[in-house]
Amino acid sequence: MTASAHLTTVMTNAVAAFRELRRSDRASRAAWLAAAADALDADADALVEIAGRETRLPEQRLRGELARTSSQLRFFGEVITDGAYLEATIDHPNPSATPPIPDLRRMLVPLGPVAVFAASNFPFAFSVAGGDTASALAAGNPVIVKIHAGHPELSHRVAERMLTALLDAGAPAGILATIEGRDDATALVLHPDTAAVGFTGSIPGGRALFDLAASRPTPIPFYGELGSLNPVVITARALAAHRSELVEGLVGSFTLGAGQFCTKPGLVFVPRGSGFAVDVATAAPAVAPQPMLMPRIAEGFRAGATALRQQPGVTLVGGDAPGDGGEQQPMVFATDTSALRADDSVVREECFGPAVVIVEHDGDADLIEAIAALPGGLTATLHAAEGEAADCAALIATLEESAGRLLFGGWPTGVAVAWSQHHGGPYPATTSLFTSVGASAIRRFLRPLAFQTAPDAALPPELRDAPAGIPRRIDGELRVH
Template sequence: MNVVSTVDPRDGRPRETHLRETSDPELESAVGQASSATEWLAGLGRHGRAGMLDEIAASLESHRADLVATAEGETGLGHPRLDFELTRAIIQFRMFGDVLRDGGYVEAAIDHAAETPLGPAPDVRRMLVPLGPVAVFGASNFPFAFSVAGGDTASALAAGCPVIVKAHPSHPLTSQASGEAIAAAVRRLGGPDGVVAVVHGQDAGLALVRHPAVRAAALTGSIGAARAIQTAIDERPYPIPFYGELSSVNPIVVLPAAATERGSQIAEGLFASFTGSGGQLCTKPGLAFIPSDPAGDELVEVLRDRVASAGGTVLLNERIRDAFVEAEARLERAGARVSARPDVASAPGFTVAPALLEIDISRLSAEIAEECFGPLLVVVRYGEAADLDRALAVVPPSLTGSIHTGTHDDRAAVRRLADQFAARAGRIVFDGYPTGVRVSWAQHHGGPWPSTNSLYTSVGATATRRFLRPLAWQDAPDWILPEELRDGSGEIPRRVDGRLEPGDPAARHGNATGGVVTS
């Protein structure tokens, strides 16, 4: 077995760890334990699993100092960002506990036996049930919130599915430590091994999604990684769902009145949004459409000053650094000119310079509109709002689309932009920036593309739906039915004989407050 190494991106030096890539027998054992753990999770019931998620949150909190320090040495993201991200991960586990206590996520429906216009009809009852063991692929840019202790793990556990996480090679020690913190919480509850497991190595990851006991896979990562996972899934005798959140451009449109009324404020927010966390966020804005008028000129000048005075940014790993340098050169060859870029040539490790590029809207092409993962923004200057219709058609579908409006901007133009984004994005942001993703009941983090399945979200309460399937019981005896489908069990919202019954609020435990994190 190969030794797993880690690299501190601040100096670029690899270091060996005590970890080894997962062997085939070890993978088989992990999947077997996960399959056995399914029964234990089912036996906990909704309220028991909610308590488990709270216990996991408490365990992560108790290991905060060590987890954050480990992640800082493997990602270079900095203590404040990582400390905040771990808080976000903890909030997610607690929120899904509230989702379980609410119970509406199971979509319980009961149709009693009755005479119908088509004759006698049987008693039919339906709800969502767990798929089984789930494979999760950790993200490079979120060592907590989209990795072992992330939303995929939390939502799958809430659904009742054991999780096997393929650790990202950019932060193997952080992944292992997170898994151990979660396992400690499960052990305190008397749970078995296999509720959450961590495996290492590319071969182990692909073998994981080929394994017949694995029933779903989730990834936040690159298109290349998604294609490799999908190819492995296609080799199975029967398919499984694959939920991937991939690259995204996240265009922002600043309308003329907005630039006039608050151009400097928008420039500051835009700078923070595209450079925060090194621009290594799936919701980072990559294109900003700014009017070619004096107010737009002032806005861009503020952006230039902020970028020119910025220091270097440490990227997560060598591959991301090299891809950033290559993408920036490609954009320049395609016609975008460098408007501002500080000199960081002598910086150590995987450090790059933030870059502001500009191009006229008449020269915008599909190549210019491709994602550049890292601290780079292309400013597209436009003359008339009508020019935006044709230009946005060149931009690929994204997770988000943002519109900044002013007091005197034409409402028809705003409506037209909103309609375009509604057809091509999963979230429309007004007068804000896409890199704040609230963890809440109403959140949707996905899109027509780059989501591999546009029906579901990877953030928010409904993320559990990815790891559930519907099951109906016909004329079943009461004793064999799940509690949620039995007559007289009015704790949760249910649709009974076509009427929605809200359930008993006194029997539930409140709502999640939600939180905000960049993503």
């Protein structure tokens, strides 16, 4: 596909910026990220107003998300200042080793221009200034963001505020740009200068772009977060001890943001005959109908909910079938493991919106078999009584195999930005093993580069014999400085 004149200019500028970024130091990049964060915070009132108008999300939610976004930019400044992310490693010559070891030095270096596809459901945190952009910039890559059609005015304003701040702080021109439209989005993935892609969105859209990235003459990494059921298991003892709290917590979680969170609990496993589905259906109407983000998302939810209603063995126990309006009330479905395991079962597919499926099982063996049959997910949650986890070893092992984050108690909605966070999971949750949130998200946009018998002047400062002020492994020994 032929790139538009705009995209051609954007990529030319990005390549020029990358040459400068390769020579930039970590302290400068950290300062650039902090400047971008400050610019977003200074424009918070206007940004939140635009976001509310375009997405219909409440002001409190948007202010919190914007604060998270600016904090995330600063967080990646801390990550690169620390320097451990570089995995700097030095082996001095050892001629007596078998085979002999020459002078070898290795670290991670940036890839090149990174394409980022913004998400619909987080107009700040997974959009123009989101985690993909923050981590790619921190690593030393220019970023080209495909704006989401659900909040274009907001995207342009965020990009303008960020770019102005970055340039004023000394970043090279071409470090950040935006594109719009399906044709340029496709051309961006296929462009020979695009080095990697970050994506958050639907399974069909993500898989199409993933396949496109792999089909290039030179394939590139595609880091996609696609879809997730986020199963929850509640034991009989946990139900007996905390039934009302579990009902309240589940309703709050699966309806949060009208169920338009990638970590929404979609399936909840309980013992047969527990009556838990009826309790959830009784409590759910306390949550007022909420607007969906976009007509396309509302249409997808209607299709998914209708398919669930038509699935043999699935019963709608709470909520009305979605209509044509923009607001949607919670929906609660009930089924059992036999319906979930059917070859044509839509219970194994994500229904993006305020719906939850309560799945009854007939004991540990039935439960474990059902969990094992699920597609990969971002999260899995176990609610067990105090001291009961020791009796759930086989179940926990199965949950570990199916998800990227395992919760013991609590609910999966809400993803902290932290050094230890992992927001990813087996396909289709993500198309790779890496996280899109937290410190190691930066690893997606770096590659290893080894230097052999290089003169000191040719080495990056982090690989020279002089102290570098970062953690390094030198001749097999991990040293802090």
